[in-house]
Amino acid sequence: MKSTPIFESAGHRWHIVHDQDESRVIDANVYALQYGDSAMLMDPGGFEVFPSVLSALIDVMPMASIKTALVSHQDPDIASSLPLWNSCVPDMTWYVPSLWVGFIRHFGALEAHIEGIPEEGMRLSLDGLPLEIIPAHFLHASANVHLYDPTAKIYFSGDVGAALLEPGHSPLVGDDADGGRAFDLHIKHAEYFHRRWMPSMHAKQEWCERVSKLAIDFLCPQHGAIYSGQNVSRFINWFSELPVGDWRVKPET
Ligand SMILES: [Fe+2]
Ligand SMILES: [Fe+2]
Numbered sequence: 001m002k003s004t005p006i007f008e009s010a011g012h013r014w015h016i017v018h019d020q021d022e023s024r025v026i027d028a029n030v031y032a033l034q035y036g037d038s039a040m041l042m043d044p045g046g047f048e049v050f051p052s053v054l055s056a057l058i059d060v061m062p063m064a065s066i067k068t069a070l071v072s073h074q075d076p077d078i079a080s081s082l083p084l085w086n087s088c089v090p091d092m093t094w095y096v097p098s099l100w101v102g103f104i105r106h107f108g109a110l111e112a113h114i115e116g117i118p119e120e121g122m123r124l125s126l127d128g129l130p131l132e133i134i135p136a137h138f139l140h141a142s143a144n145v146h147l148y149d150p151t152a153k154i155y156f157s158g159d160v161g162a163a164l165l166e167p168g169h170s171p172l173v174g175d176d177a178d179g180g181r182a183f184d185l186h187i188k189h190a191e192y193f194h195r196r197w198m199p200s201m202h203a204k205q206e207w208c209e210r211v212s213k214l215a216i217d218f219l220c221p222q223h224g225a226i227y228s229g230q231n232v233s234r235f236i237n238w239f240s241e242l243p244v245g246d247w248r249v250k251p252e253t
Contacts, residue, residue: 001052003032003060004171006218006226007152011036012129014154014218016171016226017056022048023167028077028222031156033149034061036127040068041085042147042156043078043222047107050081054088068093068126070133072158072222073141074100076107083108095124095133099143117145134210136160138203153217159197160207161235163190163224176229183234186225191242192251193223198244208240 001021007014017030030053031042039061045053057066066089071079074097085092086109096104098116105114121135132148139160147156163186174182198204212233219227219235227235 001030001049001056003056005060006031006171006220007154009152012152014149014152014220015057015060016220017053018171019168020049021052021167025049026077026223027165027167029171029220029224030057031220032057032061032066033126033129033131033154034065035129037065038067038127039065040070040126040131041066042070042220043072043158044069044085045079045081046077047080047084050084053081063089066092068095070145070147070156071096071100071104072136072146072156073097073144074103075141075159078158078222079104080107082112086112097141097143097145100141119143121145136203136207138198138200139207140197140199148214148216150215153215154220155211155214155216155218155232156220158222159193160239161190161219161221161224161227162193162197163187163221164193165189165224169225171226173225173227173231176227176231176234180230180234183227183231187235187238188252190224192249194239194242195244195246195249196251201243201245204239204242204244208236212236 003015013034015032033040094114124131134146136144173186219232
């Protein structure tokens, strides 16, 4: 895997770690936010990809700067690397939706420092940088969170926005000022994922209304590619119209 910068301004940086080389586990992105001397990981990833995530990250930041991790929900592709991270950086703080703390503990490292996120979300500061943990219940897990960085206008959206793409794909969806052509090609690879994994029309609608009011330059999903510029509102509008919650839907061919 490799680290690619998404945003940089005066010691404030976002990176995506992407291009997974192991194809037997679902392809997933990890995001890292650096501010001052601290770094925070968003959905640090699965046990199997830990060595490649770690080696991509230490190309761009000291391991000791990684102080915090956000776990959007309980899936193994999100956080089964927790015991490995904990053995490398034992003073990390893990922010996990309260509902899932006892489940996440099954990954191991009972001594890890886990903070439960309240159901209504919370505010957080990374070395003075204000951040918001935004609830995204039932998208797809019954307790689920996202993270908003209002300074960088970056929204980490967990499994929302996920697409199942071919290996070697670009970290961005494509040109956002092309009238939507790149978006239309991309979104075909996102449709099955959202229709099959997202269970609740009500939760989806609530999320679309809430997030459409935020200033977002980059919407960053845990699978697939980043929506930037006009592709952010294209995605929110598309998701708002999409029927979800039907297990009979068939994968795209
Ligand atoms: Fe998931
Ligand atoms: Fe996922």
